[in-house]
Amino acid sequence: MRRRILQLLGGATTRRGPLDRELPGWLTGLLIGGTLAATLWLERRRPLREGVERGPNHELRNLAMSALSATAIRLTEKPLTSRMTALVQERRWGLVKRANLPPALEVALAVLLLDYTLYVWHVLTHRVPFLWRFHRVHHADLDLTASTALRFHFAEMVLSVPWRVAQVLVVGAAPLSLAIWQTATLMAILFHHSNSRLPIALERRLSRLLMTPRMHGIHHSIVRQETDSNWSTIFAFPDYLHGTHRLNVPQDEVTIGVPELRDPGELGLGSILALPFAGQPASGLLLGDGTPERASLPALPASTLAA
Secondary structure: OHHHHHHHOOOOOOOOOOOOOOOOHHHHHHHHHHHHHHHHHHHHHOEOOOOOOOOOHHHHHHHHHHHHHHHHHHHHHHHHHHHHHHHHHHHOOOHHHHHOOOHHHHHHHHHHHHHHHHHHHHHHHHHOHHHHHHHHHHHOOOOOOHHHHHOOOHHHHHHOHHHHHHHHHHHOOOHHHHHHHHHHHHHHHHHHHOOEOOOHHHHHHHOOOEOOHHHHHHHOEOOHHHHOOOOOOOEOHHHHHHOOOOOOOOHHHOOEOEOOEOOHHHOOHHHHHHHHHOOOOOOOOOOHHHOOOOOOOOOOOOOOOOO
């Protein structure tokens, strides 16, 4: 009876398994902080592209956006997903729970499925005009750096909450599985958004498994065929699975951003917060003769990442 009362009140039960707990806060902070420090160091030592915006305003604006997004997540997503993961664990809902796997394998499968379903959500934010209005804020950045990884409109974070809850319930993500996936996702987006020039031989190997800076740089191109590629987050397999990977675009030919917003003066904090509600093309791309196109690609196998 006491256990049932605690469950109804949202309290802990007397028996907790390894999947009932989230990652320790110190470990999450260490992993994310270490990834951020490494990417910032690489961006300074070996930048992949020349910057368009000079000075600290670019980074400060992105950090302000990230603070608003983090607040929105804390107030809307976190309470719901915490409760849903507890229910999944208690009632054994979802796909991975039906498989009855050992804890380590269950976490691994849950992380893969959560990453795949995030790929689906990412595609929807580009394909659905209403969602693109908000996601365009992320793509409107004229530079691609580690801070761009955190630059999302807070309303997009709120709109993603039902999808996140559905991910947890359908996949069957326990508290530990969700925590590991969220930490790995943040580490991955800091890495692949960073303006880091890795040795091309190393990145070609990494790109077979993970999303990398050159791969994701192609996704942030103003050319529609390139924006509609490389949607993966942690692992690259969803793009390879669906044939949406694009690798043979030279990095020095990639123009970052969206074609209708090229003036840094139009991208102040107030402007980008209002951007989803402005009367600009909902598709985020110019039409007709104004649509940027790639005239030709290098004489390189399409499966090979270009330098």
